[in-house]
Amino acid sequence: MERWEAGSVRAKVAVVVSAVAVLGLAAGCGGGSGGAGGGRTAGDAEDKDERQVVRVLSHAQLRHVELGPKEVPGFVVEKASAGTAGHGLPSTGSEACRPLVVALGSQPQPAPEASVVNTFAKASTEQGFQGLLGTIRVSAYEGDGAQSTLRELRSAAQGCAGGFRMKTGEGQPQRFEEVRTLPAPRLGDEAMAYRLVNAAEKAPSLVTVVRTGSTLSMFFATHLSDPGAVEIPEQLMAAQVAKVERLQRAERPPTAPPPHAGPGPGPAEDGEGGEAGDSDGAD
Template identity: 85%
Template sequence: MRAKVVGVVFSAVAVLGSVAGCGSGGAGAGGGGREGGPGEGKDESRRVRALGHDQLRHVELGAREVPGFVVEKGSRATAGHGLPSTDSEACRPLVVAMGSQPQPAPVGSVVDTFAATTEQGFQGLLGTIRVSAYAGDGAQSTLRALRAAARECAGGFRMKTGEGQPQRFEEVRTLPAPGLGDEAMAYRLVNAAEKAPSLVTVVRTGSALSMFFATHLSDPGAVEIPERLMAAQVAKVERLQRAERPPTAPPPPHAGPAPGPDEDGEDGEDGEDGADSEEAESAE
């Protein structure tokens, strides 16, 4: 059943990328939060470790680490194609976040896909998780720019994907953010052509951003990013940042199905390098 779900996830990646790219999720994503999330504007006296690329590979969720979800290694295409463009300078941060070239560029990124499952199989809810580590204040400035763009572009915006395809979003709605990390934000995008909502949530933990994107292939009204999925991902980032002896080598190769010839992993990784983190941690 796992292989069948994986096939569905990757066949839907093109839809994910063209509709709303590599972001993160919001409206069913823990509705008890507040806009801006915890820590917005607070004095952060605690120090956390800046993660290198190989270390970042250890934060990826295991394939069955979160009950009810299958998590698989993603690829560059999973996170959107290239650098999308727009004539609206105010909306540019939202547009750039939909491609595979974040600005400012992170030190490293890992991308995974997730799909909700039950005993009956794939349920239609799927999405991506991108965890990126930044130098300096890159994580803070990225989140700040996204927050401002979501407010300025509430009435929607036009853009072109990294492949040059025109897209129009008729609404950007800021949503309650989950109570995770140092600060967080969430918003909802509505594609004008398909009337399909996509959810985006971004959680900053120190100098790292965890970005969650979700859509639902069969029931747009059921799209959500459950908080337990986000909490599990953010907790792994926090543990690694605070570890006394963080790993210095990447985890062993992922045992899952190999990607197609054009599905190289983020930052030039081949898709077989993905991290089933639980297996990786137990192997150390």
């Protein structure tokens, strides 16, 4: 078993990107409205008091919701570079599947007000890197951007169950032979989850999207050595969503990034996190 070394998450993420071209999550675009995708549904969300003011988090505020490198036991979290999901905008000839395709790139449509992206890998001091890795993208939207993004992804996952063809932003053809809607975690205001199978590598990838107010937490995971072991760990999702919820509820939310996080690029640069140290809770 390979030993864990600092910075190795980025190297392994690069390997996965070149293999399946899906390591970054962005907001999907497309048409149609979907039914329940498991977990808390859109109907559940509508039961909430919509008169409450929805807080749209800024890029500086989102730096406070990033998980620290060792905040979730058993996982190493690192900041992602702007090119983690490749460059350019993925494309497809299937309008119905377009939300799924755009979600595999690094150019959100509709664009969020701000985003931060981190990679994660399952690792331990004793066993080193264990093969499971992925990304977490947290994005804040104006208006109904978060709701419509999740709704359109849900509709696309159901309508494209037989798979779809696409081209990456670099023009590389890809084919996914299956899209399967999965039970979603009961987190946030509503959530959905789905499974993709790459036709060339026969490698499954998991995607889970959780909406908390106007903020989406989007998780992607794959496994380099054992496709059957791919998962998006509940404790990782719960920890991320909890940080978003705490910031959303904060009576006096911070207006500046954590002092130890470094400036980081702004929303105009994909809102990606910089290479500085970790950021803890929004105190």
